[in-house]
Amino acid sequence: MILAAPALAGEDVGFVETPAWVEPLYDGGIAESRDNVPLYDRQIRFEDGVVTRYTDIAYRLDTTQALQQMGTIQLSWLPDKGDLAVHRLEILRDGAVIDLLAQGLRPEILRRERELERRSVNGALTAAFAVPGLELGDVLRVTSSTSLRDQALAGAMQAAEPILAEPTKIGTGRLRLSWPDTVPMQWKTLGDVKQPESWSEDGFAVLDFNLPVPEPKAMPEDAPGRFTIAPQIQIGSFADWAEVSQSMSGFYATENLLEPGDAISREVARIEAATSDPVERAAMALRMVQDEVTYLLNGMDGGNYLPQSPHDTWANRYGDCKAKSLLLLTMLRAMGIEAEAVLVDSDNGDAVAISQPIPGAFDHMIVRATIAGEDYWLDGTSAGTRVATIDEVPDFGWALPLRPEGAGLIEVEQRWPESADRTMRVTYDMSAGVDMPVLYSAEIELRGVMGARLRAQAAEQEQFAVVGVATNYLEDLIGGLVYDATISYDDDAGTVLLAAEGMTFDQFGFERGTAIHRLPGATVNWDFKPNRARSAWRDIPYRVRGPLAIKQQWDYRLPPGGGGTQLTGIADLDETAAGVRFKRAIRLSGETLAIADSASYIPAEIPASDLGEQRRAMRRIASGDPMLRIADPYRYWELDDKTVAKQLEPHIAGATRLIELKGDLAAFHNFRATLRVLARDFEGAISDFDRAIELETDPETLVLRADAYDAVGDHDAALADAQMAFELQGDLQYATAYGFRLARAGRAEEALELIDQLGLSGDQGVDAEVVWSEISGHADRTAEAWDRLQIWLDERPDEAVLLNSQCWTAGIWNFQVELAEEVCNRAVAVSGNSAGVLDSRALAFYRMNRKEEAMADLDAALAKEPGQASSLYLRGLIRLEGGDRRGRDDLLQAQRINPEIARRYEGYGLTPD
Known part of the structure; x- marks a missing residue:
């Protein structure tokens, strides 16, 4: 009876009987139900301006x-708006x-x-x-x-209630809403849920849902928000949007809020004195509200809808979206700028168009200003807006x-942004060669919200932290690592400038002697694959997101190439596809390359009937992603030690700067x-490895x-390091490194026993057998290795790794090479003529003194790798052996790639003539 009357807000919990208006739900099956939630009954009563939720x-x-989880039950309420009453708290146990x-x-x-963390x-x-x-x-x-x-609604009522759907498991479930027949409540269900029929019962209108309702049909993730909204019911006593607008408008009237000479009036006068341009004035007022008033939502005492006064907002220097909007609105109107407060939904504005007219359809407020016939959508809770970006339209869809x-x-109409949100200028220095890391310098200018996100980092004084911020930010844009960086914020322009120096890796792929680099930019790596295969x-x-505008400039210093440099793909592009505007211009001149491109998109919808055409347009653009092709480039093993060292000096200097920043990091x-x-400075490398191991073994x-020890001939130190690594880790990878060194040190039996003691099976057992076979000849156990490989091959006759291992074992130990020809041919066929297997067969041919066939395989392998x-x-x-002096270059280059290879082949009995 108490709850049936108008509730009085309170901070004490009431312990009373269930309200008389509640319609009991059958609960006889609770104890027997196997569902996690045997019973869920939610009833909502709308009466006399009070919304009561019974659960x-x-x-x-x-x-x-x-x-x-259920050891503590927590029930929350808003004491300034209502009460909490507890009717039952029971444990059901054994009847x-x-x-x-x-x-x-x-x-x-x-x-x-x-x-609180969200202010x-x-x-x-x-x-x-x-x-x-x-x-x-137990059942609790x-x-x-x-x-x-709600104090702000003056007796009006509203609710937005989720409708639980499968796969949620509920034994017995219901959602029931009721209100007096005399109250003109309007309601609507949203999402994929059947519309119920209401009926009258004892003078009350009733709506009823059995829960859970059927699982909503799956929707494509790229559909507009109105298609993806979860099942819910929205209900209110408002007749239409006009009534919602009218009922809320009185809280945002600005007449007589300012008095001459007060604090806000002085700010208005300051802005008016600075410029006569109304757009600039609006931008200055918005900047003041964004930058000098921190965000804090105070939802108490009706603050969820009632704004605090502009004077309180300015004096306290905090406020929520309503308070900031009212302050901004007051200032704009004082300057003679046409403006009004508007409600928007920041999460799913597209769904507002299908919502029931209630204030709860919105979660945010901004200001709409109209200057010279142009609408400006001004969000006081955003950040970094200046005159250059004030024309950007947020993705709110609809506004009231x-x-x-x-x-x-009214629809929040979009327009293409005039300024880029992110402008990136990058210089790539590839002059060290296609195999070397690429040095770069970059400047990233961020405007508006993008810039505001890094504003705090601009005040960072510790250089190591600044480099860390830059590395994280550039990870997806450039990659690699940063070794020097600065971050600065231009308060007047509302922009952050991030400047960085660093290096990236693996910028080239290789295809039969040609180095290939896929050019970066704002216009590359796009796809458009909306899935509309289901008939429903x-x-x-298709929903285009945004708004976002990106502009980039890339300048290259190209690596030397003996056979020339070629640009493929679309060099000049100016086209719109799938809602995205693309512009690109590439110029290749001698040893330099310049790319200027941009991409921008704004919120929009692409009709299903246009998706096929837009797919084709995007595929055409993506197929023209530009690539740089360098024929027969110089490779690092073709360069002498002095040249390589010189080319890598700036790279090593960059790494040194990292060590100077943080000398106690082993990674640096x-x-x-x-x-x-x-750079083939193995002594210097050993010194750095020493320090790294001292910091972290x-x-x-x-x-x-x-x-590195092997490269300088200190094989005892190399063996000791390999042993320690194996003792620390103990897996096949480190057993292999240790085992090969044991074998070359004359301790092959120990190495073979080490591999056997791992006791590996399956795919790892195959890998272990391959290692065992390669070591076997050092212990004169090649015949045993051959038989062990054959046992595996009997189980896996087409395993390329095993076939190659048997071929390689025959070649390196000159064992049954005539019999090995068949297995080598099978290995080549199964592997698809891989470079490694061709190399194995070449060695077998060489052992058979079939040098022409060996050379053919070697040339084919080197063409691939x-x-x-x-x-x-x-x-x-x-x-x-054939008197061809080019063999000296081959041997030298092989040793530049692998300093241990001569010693390795000497162990196979193969030494140069």
């Missing part, structure tokens, strides 16, 4: 996780009912601002019940009501102007060490240092 829910506690409220269980009342307070209270004695198999039943009277005479929805989707349009010392290995670093050291080395041996 009766039962939870089955059949897991320890459920016991932990008995344990009444926790009758036993005296009472809650602890907590004030928890759950949205939002609403004064909500939480009643936390610590439920005693729960056991597995909680029944409560909350009431709400708040006017005393009322207004209907064929008429659903490792990085410089790998560059020194590439990592098995991978130990193996890298072992390789020019940097395959084993093929270069064997070709060098054969050439020298």
Whole structure:
């Protein structure tokens, strides 16, 4: 009876009987239900300006996780708008009912601002019940009501209630709404849910849903928001949008809010004195509201709809979207600029068009200003807006102007932005060669919201942190790493400038002697693949996101190439496809390349009937993504030590700058060490590896240092490092590194035993057998290796790895090479003529003194993999034996790629003539 009357807001929990208006739901099957939620009954009563939500829910506690989760029941309410009443808190166990409220269980009342990290307070209270004695198999039943009277609605009522749908599992479920027949409530269901029929019952209109409703039909992710909205019902006492507009408009009237000489009037006078251009004035006022008033939503005392006064907002220097909008609105009107407050939905504005007219259809407020016939949509809670970006239209879809005479929805009409949100200028220095890391310098200018996101980082004083921010930001734009950076913020322009120097890796792919680089830019790597294959989707349009405008400039210093440089793809592009505007201009001149391009898109819909044409247009553009092709480029193994060292000096200097920033990071010392290995400065690399291992003993670093020790001839130190790495990690990778070094040190039996002791099977067992076979000849156990490989091949006759291993074993140990020809041919066929397998067969042919066939395989292998050291080395041996002095170059280049290869082949009994 208490809850049936108009509720009075309070901070105490009421413990009362279920309200008389509640229609009981059959609950006889709760104990027998196997569902996680055996009962869910939500009833909402609209009466006398109060919205009361009654909830009766039962939870089955059949897991320890459920016991932990339900050990504390939390019920929240807004004390400035209504009450919380608890009707039932029971445990059902073995046919008995344990009444926790009758036993005296009472809650602890907590004030928890759950949205405080999002600068939002609403004064909500939480009643936390610590439920005693729960056991597995219990059913916990909680029944409560909350009431709400919104101060801003002057007796009007509204609700937006989710309609639970499958696959949610509920034993018995219902959603029921009721209101007096005399109250003209309007309602609508949204999402894929059947519209129910209302009926009259004892003077009340009733709507009823059995829960869960059928699972909504799947929708394409790229559909407009109105197609993807979850099942819900929206209901209110508002007749139409005009009534919503009119009812809210009085809170945003600005007459008589300012007095001459007050603080806000002085700010208005300052702006008017600075410029006579109304657009500039609007931009200056918006900047003041965005930058000098922090965001804080105070939802208490009706603050969810009622704004604080502009004077309070300016004096406190905080406010939510309503407060900021009213302050901005007051200033604009004081300057004679036509403006009005408008409600929008920042999450799914497209769905507003199909919503029931209620204030709850919106979650945000902005200001619409009209200057010289042009609309400007001004969001006081955004950031970084200046005159250059004030014309950008946010993606809100629809807006409701708040006017005393009322207004209907208006579309937030889009226009192409005049300024780029992100402008990127990058210089790539590839002059060190196609195999070397690429040095770059970059400047990224970010405007508006993009710039505001990095504004705080512009004040960062610690250089290592700045480099970290730049590295993270550029990870997806350029990649690689940054070794120097600055970030600055231009407050007047509202822009952040991020300047960075760094290097990227693996910029070239290779195809039969040609180096290929896919050019970056705003206009590349696009696709458009809306899926409308299902018959139910064929008429659903495609939603273009935005707004976003990107502009880029790339300048290249190209690597030297012996056979010339060619640009393929579309060099000049000016086209719109799939809602995106593309512009591109590329110029190749001698050793330089310049790319200027941009891409922009704004929120829009593409009708389903146009999707085919837009797919074709986008495919045509994507097929023309430009590529740089360098024929017969110089490779690093073709360059002498002095040249390579000179080319890598700036790269090593960049790594040194990282070490100067943070000398206690092992990764930075490792990085410089790998560059020194590439520069063939193995002593310097060992020094860096020493420091890295001192900071962090990592098995991978130990193996890298072992390789460097081998390169300078200190094989004992290399063996010690490989042993330590294996002891730390103990897997096949490190056993292999250790085992090969043991074998070359005359301890092959130990190496073979090491591999066997791993006891590997399956695919790893195959890999272990391959390693064992390659070591076997050092222990005169090649015949055994051949037989062991054959056992595996009997199980996996077409395993390319095993076939190649048997072919290679025959070649390196000169074992049954005539018999191996068949297995080598099979390996080549199964592998698709891979470079590694061709190299194995070439060695077998060489052992059979069939040098012409060996050379044919080696040339084919090197055409596929020019940097395959084993093929270069064997070709060098054969050439020298034939009196061809080019063999010296082959041997030298092979040793530049793999400094250990001569020692390795000497172990196979193969030495140059």
